[in-house]
Structure formats: structure tokens, C-alpha cells
Amino acid sequence: MKDLDLSKGGANHQKPKGDDDVMTTAQGAPVADDQNWLKAGPRGPSLLEDHIAREKIFHFDHERIPERVVHARGYGVHGTFELTDPIPELTCASALAGEKGKKTPVFVRFSTVAGNKGSPDLARDVRGFAVKFYTDEGNWDLVGNNIPVFFIQDAIKFPDLIHAAKPAPDRGFPQAQTAHDNFWDFISLSPEAMHMVMWIMSDRAIPRSFRFMEGFGVHTFRFVNAEGKATFVKFHWKPKQGMQSVIWNEALKINGADPDFHRRDMWAAIDAGDYPQWELGVQVFDEEFAENFEFDVLDATKIIPEEQVPVRIIGTMTLDANVENFFAETEQVAFCTQNIVPGIDFTEDPLLQGRNFSYLDTQLKRLGGPNFTHIPINSPKCPVRHFQQDGHMAMQNPKGRANYEPNSWGEGTGEDRGPRGCPMRGFTSASVAVEGAKIRERSETFADHYSQARQFYISQTPVEQTHMANALTFELSKVGRMDIRKRVIGHLRNIDEGLAGKVCEAIGLPEMPEAIKPAREPITDLPESPALSILKNSPNSFKGRKLGIYIAEGADAKVVSALKEAATATGAMVEIVAPHVAGAKLSDGTMLEANEKIDGAPSVVYDAVAVVMSEQSARRYDADKPSIDFVNDAFAHAKFVAYVPEVKPLFESAGVWKWMDDGFVDVSDGSAARTFIEKCGNLRFWGREAVKQD
Numbered sequence: 303m304k305d306l307d308l309s310k311g312g313a314n315h316q317k318p319k320g321d322d323d324v325m326t327t328a329q330g331a332p333v334a335d336d337q338n339w340l341k342a343g344p345r346g347p348s349l350l351e352d353h354i355a356r357e358k359i360f361h362f363d364h365e366r367i368p369e370r371v372v373h374a375r376g377y378g379v380h381g382t383f384e385l386t387d388p389i390p391e392l393t394c395a396s397a398l399a400g401e402k403g404k405k406t407p408v409f410v411r412f413s414t415v416a417g418n419k420g421s422p423d424l425a426r427d428v429r430g431f432a433v434k435f436y437t438d439e440g441n442w443d444l445v446g447n448n449i450p451v452f453f454i455q456d457a458i459k460f461p462d463l464i465h466a467a468k469p470a471p472d473r474g475f476p477q478a479q480t481a482h483d484n485f486w487d488f489i490s491l492s493p494e495a496m497h498m499v500m501w502i503m504s505d506r507a508i509p510r511s512f513r514f515m516e517g518f519g520v521h522t523f524r525f526v527n528a529e530g531k532a533t534f535v536k537f538h539w540k541p542k543q544g545m546q547s548v549i550w551n552e553a554l555k556i557n558g559a560d561p562d563f564h565r566r567d568m569w570a571a572i573d574a575g576d577y578p579q580w581e582l583g584v585q586v587f588d589e590e591f592a593e594n595f596e597f598d599v600l601d602a603t604k605i606i607p608e609e610q611v612p613v614r615i616i617g618t619m620t621l622d623a624n625v626e627n628f629f630a631e632t633e634q635v636a637f638c639t640q641n642i643v644p645g646i647d648f649t650e651d652p653l654l655q656g657r658n659f660s661y662l663d664t665q666l667k668r669l670g671g672p673n674f675t676h677i678p679i680n681s682p683k684c685p686v687r688h689f690q691q692d693g694h695m696a697m698q699n700p701k702g703r704a705n706y707e708p709n710s711w712g713e714g715t716g717e718d719r720g721p722r723g724c725p726m727r728g729f730t731s732a733s734v735a736v737e738g739a740k741i742r743e744r745s746e747t748f749a750d751h752y753s754q755a756r757q758f759y760i761s762q763t764p765v766e767q768t769h770m771a772n773a774l775t776f777e778l779s780k781v782g783r784m785d786i787r788k789r790v791i792g793h794l795r796n797i798d799e800g801l802a803g804k805v806c807e808a809i810g811l812p813e814m815p816e817a818i819k820p821a822r823e824p825i826t827d828l829p830e831s832p833a834l835s836i837l838k839n840s841p842n843s844f845k846g847r848k849l850g851i852y853i854a855e856g857a858d859a860k861v862v863s864a865l866k867e868a869a870t871a872t873g874a875m876v877e878i879v880a881p882h883v884a885g886a887k888l889s890d891g892t893m894l895e896a897n898e899k900i901d902g903a904p905s906v907v908y909d910a911v912a913v914v915m916s917e918q919s920a921r922r923y924d925a926d927k928p929s930i931d932f933v934n935d936a937f938a939h940a941k942f943v944a945y946v947p948e949v950k951p952l953f954e955s956a957g958v959w960k961w962m963d964d965g966f967v968d969v970s971d972g973s974a975a976r977t978f979i980e981k982c983g984n985l986r987f988w989g990r991e992a993v994k995q996d
């Protein structure tokens with residue numbers, strides 16, 4: 303630091319270390335000073351002549367590209383897909399039909415849908431789960447979500463859906479929220495959205511982390527094998543880390559404490575070598591099943607319950623590298639549902655058909671021309687040969703004279719004639735007979751909008767059902783128009799009278815609105831599907847989760863180290879929180895540095911917390927608002943809490959001392975730390991929520 307000379311606008315304080323270190327213009331010409339604009343005298347006007355300044359400002363002026371019209375906020379990571387159970391009998395797609403252990407590089411972008419690029423991560427929203435497989439037969443994009451169904455059945459409604467969900471056009475708010483009139487107006491007039499509404503009002507829409515959520519291809523696709531035989535398929539990503547979500551009140555607070563919570567979590571896990579993994583599963587079924595199934599397999603508002611068609615696991619995806627440049631990779635990656643490879647084909651799902659137009663089209667606007675496949679993140683990693691040429695930013699124009707076909711170059715001329723289509727290896731559409739008069743009509747088989755919505759609701763645990771009722775209440779309480787609130791409850795009555803009643807009461811309607819007349823009578827006896835609940839599929843492990851230990855002066859050193867040891871041994875991360883970022887002096891006189899100051903690390907950013915300090919410190923901080931909130935929120939959000947008895951003054955002023963239940967563990971005897979971490983494997987002490995609700 304001592305040689306830093308900040309005079310002359312800081313321009314000359316650092317010298318290049320060698321030739322490689324010399325700054326140049328974008329044209330490669332060495333630059334002497336890029337901190338002072340060329341002027342007519344030190345106090346004179348700036349000269350337009352300064353080509354270095356102009357180039358710098360010109361480039362800066364053009365740094366932004368249009369953000370994605372949906373899914374603007376996202377985070378991308380690299381990884382590998384490993385095939386564990388090849389399925390050549392079903393598909394000739396090389397990534398899925400190759401030898402066991404075959405590896406295919408992938409790039410995955412997770413996102414929220416409604417918010418802009420700078421919106422907070424914990425919005426109540428669907429999460430995008432888009433995977434680009436760089437297969438040796440071309441790029442295959444599986445552009446899915448963390449929810450297996452969608453709001454609408456026909457792509458032509460997508461602009462309406464998104465207009466309604468985004469900020470109202472006159473006032474430009476609310477940002478990244480569905481809790482407003484426009485959204486619920488549209489939804490309540492689109493009964494097909496009801497199944498999806500159940501999912502977004504569930505905890506699935508507030509995941510704890512991208513690492514702890516499932517992914518779905520949503521649509522029914524086709525597999526095609528080497529003999530040309532086609533089968534239907536739905537794709538599933540199952541997180542090896544297990545599923546986990548946060549509580550709504552927690553989400554609201556996380557958005558304030560750390561709006562980057564999800565991207566930071568992913569970055570930190572990969573940076574620490576704790577690589578998240580998902581299993582790729584397929585639900586495969588034939589025409590006969592499709593014909594007998596209660597719903598239309600082409601309808602993206604329906605699932606096929608896993609209990610009806612089991613998910614067969616065929617591979618594992620490991621995400622193990624963060625991006626090196628966010629813009630070049632995460633921002634410029636261009637997913638297109640039309641990117642499929644031989645062995646995979648579309649179905650006639652009207653949502654998928656429309657998507658196949660929209661994605662390619664939008665990349666032209668976003669990335670500025672047809673050559674976005676020349677950008678490294680979008681380039682296939684297999685050979686690319688075609689006669690496409692020129693256009694903005696062309697970087698891989700074919701060489702030689704032949705830029706058309708048919709041509710006779712190469713016939714003894716020694717020149718490259720360019721590529722030719724290959725019926726044996728090339729993509730061929732599944733041979734499916736289609737006929738029909740041109741018509742703008744929705745199939746009758748798409749008309750049941752409530753049965754699976756009900757199935758989803760009854761498959762949840764009581765805790766999850768309560769969260770759904772609370773979410774609906776929150777959202778409808780933000781809707782100004784009474785008729786819209788009533789219409790939503792009118793739909794809920796077709797799903798579950800109990801749920802409709804709870805929401806009706808919670809928003810203070812004096813009487814239940816009339817049920818909406820369904821287009822088709824719902825099937826009321828669909829069985830529960832346990833696979834749809836997060837809590838019924840809890841991982842029972844604290845691995846990959848985060849413990850926050852709040853320490854202050856005099857904290858018992860043995861207890862702190864026992865907690866750290868027990869947490870790390872189970873594969874969890876630990877952060878030390880203290881009143882000062884410098885840390886605190888422990889009972890043995892050592893100084894323990896903190897990762898965070900208490901004001902910046904409320905308990906909402908941890909999966910479980912511990913509070914370890916001397917009685918004197920507990921008295922010192924018993925009127926400190928961030929300290930009180932730390933304890934109080936951990937209690938309110940049903941977290942497991944480790945403590946030592948000396949913290950009583952703080953816990954008393956946080957109002958939790960007399961309510962301490964089995965979710966609290968006294969760890970003053972160091973060996974209890976392990977018991978505490980084992981308990982944390984349950985992720986939450988849900989019993990506490992149940993008591994509060996009674």
C-alpha cells in the first residue's frame with residue numbers, strides 16, 4: 303500500500319509488471335493514461351480528439367443488452383451429466399444411449415420469472431431450471447421449471463399471462479410479485495391456471511436454494527430409438543441434496559438481508575467444493591397409456607403422478623464450476639426449446655409448439671443477430687458444418703468457395719464441397735400421422751381444471767396446507783378489487799371447500815362466494831400423491847445446510863468448537879456471527895474472527911442457529927434489536943436452536959425463554975453438539991408451528 307500515489311487522479315500510481323500487463327485500446331494500441339481525458343491545459347476543455355477516452359466511453363455506453371422478457375434474473379453454472387443407465391431401446395440421443403458412464407458437459411441457468419434483473423431472489427415465483435447439454439450430436443436444451451405444470455395451455459396466451467404478472471404498466475409496480483390486481487384478475491378468468499396456482503401458493507415457490515429444488519421438463523416429449531420407434535417421455539430432475547423451502551415471513555426478510563441469497567448460495571457451495579447433484583429421471587409411456595389416462599398428456603397443466611408412472615433414473619448431473627464471467631456466460635446463454643437432437647422430438651403440446659417459435663425469436667432481439675451460436679457459451683462442442691454465412695458478428699464463416707448446394711465442388715477439383723444431409727445419422731421427426739381442419743379451438747380433453755389442483759392440495763402435509771392458505775390470504779389481501787378476491791375463492795371451492803373456507807375467513811369475507819361453474823366436473827377421488835409434498839420427502843440430513851453461530855465476548859470456546867466440528871462433520875457450512883466483524887474473545891482468551899456482524903446476518907439466512915455467549919454478554923445485548931430479532935425469528939421460523947443457559951437474559955427479552963421446546967438444545971455439555979446437529983437433519987421443528995396455529 304505504501305507506494306500508492308493517488309496524485310494526478312490516480313493515473314500513474316501503478317506500473318505494469320511486464321509486457322503482458324500493458325493496457326491497450328480495443329484495437330491493441332498501448333495506452334499511457336486512461337484516467338485523464340486529453341485537455342487543452344490542465345483546467346481547459348476536454349478535447350474530442352482523445353480517441354482513447356472516446357473509445358472507453360463509447361464501449362461503456364453500449365454495455366447493456368435487453369434483459370430477458372421473462373426469467374431476467376438468473377444464475378448460471380457449469381457441470382457434467384453422467385449417464386448411469388443407458389436407454390438405447392428408447393432413444394438414440396447420444397447423451398442418453400451411449401455407454402454407461404458417458405459424460406456430457408452442461409450449462410444450467412436457474413432463474414425467477416417475473417422480476418427484473420435486479421429483483422430479489424426470494425420472490426414468490428416459479429424458478430426456471432434450464433439445462434443446455436453440449437452433446438456430441440448437437441446442443442439439446444431442456445428448458446424447464448421447478449414446477450411440473452404451467453399456468454396456460456396454449457402459447458398464444460403467454461403475453462397476456464406475463465403482462466398480468468409483471469408490474470402494472472401505468473405505475474410500474476409491484477416488482478417481482480404476483481400479489482396484485484392484474485395477476486389475480488387474469489388468473490381468476492383463466493380456470494386452466496388453477497393447478498399451477500396451487501403449486502405457486504405452496505412452498506415450492508420459495509425454495510431455500512436452487513440446490514434444494516426439483517426440476518421438470520414440464521411437457522410431454524417424444525423419445526425416438528434407432529429403429530424409429532417413438533415413446534412419450536416426461537423429464538424430471540431430482541436433487542440429491544433433498545428438497546427444502548423457506549417460510550414466507552422468512553422470504554420477506556431474506557430479500558432485505560441478502561437479495562442475492564440464491565445466487566450467493568450456489569456460488570458459495572461450488573466454491574467450497576460442495577457440488578450439487580441432480581438425478582435425471584424419465585417417465586416413459588406409450589400411446590395406449592396416453593389414451594387411457596384421465597387427462598390429456600399434451601396438456602401442460604397436468605402431471606402424470608409418479609405413483610402411476612414411476613420415474614426411472616438414468617443419469618446424474620453434477621454442477622462443479624462457477625462462471626468466470628457473468629455476462630459472457632449467464633447473460634449471453636441462449637436457451638431454445640427447439641434445440642433438440644436426434645432421438646428426442648416434440649409432441650403436439652400447444653404450449654411447446656409456441657415456445658419453439660418464441661425462444662429463437664427472442665435471442666435475435668437480445669443478442670443482436672442470428673450468429674449467437676458463435677458466442678462460446680452457445681457454441682456446440684461438436685463439429686458444426688452448414689452453409690449459413692454472414693450476418694452481424696459472424697465469427698465462424700465456412701471456408702472455401704462452396705456456400706450453396708447442390709454443388710459439384712470436390713468432384714475431382716480438390717476443393718471442399720461442404721457438408722451434405724445424412725438420412726442415416728441426421729435428425730428425423732418421429733413419424734406421427736396428423737390430420738385435422740384448421741381451427742382455433744381448445745380440445746375438450748383439456749377441460750378439467752380442478753381435479754389435479756385438488757390432488758396437489760390433499761397430498762400436502764397439514765403444515766404445507768396451512769402455508770398455502772396463508773399464501774393465498776397474503777396475495778388476495780394485496781388485491782384491491784373485491785370481485786377479483788371473490789372470483790378466486792369461487793375457484794378454490796372447486797378444489798377444496800376447507801381451503802376456500804379458510805381463505806374466505808382470513809380475508810374477512812362475510813360469506814362464501816358462489817363456486818365457479820366448471821367447464822367439466824372435477825374428479826374428486828383422485829388419490830393422494832405423496833411425491834408432491836416437500837415435507838413427506840424430507841432429506842433427513844443437515845448436509846449442505848448452514849449453521850450460524852452467534853458469539854459474543856466470553857463465549858465458551860469448547861462449545862463453539864464442538865458445534866463447528868459436529869456441523870462440518872455432517873457436511874454443513876458454519877458461519878460465525880458476532881456483535882463486531884472483528885469477532886469476539888472466547889472463554890479461553892483466543893480471538894475468534896466473525897464472518898458477519900450481527901446486523902448483516904439475521905437468523906433468516908441460516909438453516910439453524912446457535913447462540914453462545916457469557917451471561918455478561920447476554921445482558922449487554924438483551925436490548926440490542928438485531929440480537930433480539932436473531933433469536934426471535936429463529937423461534938418464529940421453527941428453526942432448531944442450540945444455546946447455553948447463560949444466554950437467558952437475551953432469550954428472555956426476545957420473548958422465547960418460556961416457550962423453549964424440543965427444538966432448543968442446551969449444548970453447554972460439548973457432546974450435545976452432535977445431538978443438536980442430528981436434530982437439525984429434520985431441517986425445521988414443525989411442531990412449533992402447529993402449536994402456534996392451535
Ligand code: HDD
Nearest residue numbers: 370372373411430431432446447452457460520660661664
Ligand atoms: Fe419460457 C425464458 C421456462 C413457457 C417464452 N422460459 C424461459 C426460461 C425458462 C423458461 C427456464 C429462461 C431460460 C434462460 O435461463 O435463459 N417457459 C418455461 C417453461 C414454460 C415456458 C417451463 C412452460 C412449460 N416461455 C413459455 C411460453 C413462451 C415462453 C409459452 C412463449 C410463447 N421463455 C420465453 C421467452 C424467454 C423464456 C420469451 C425469455 C428469455 C428467453 O426466452 O431466452 O422466449
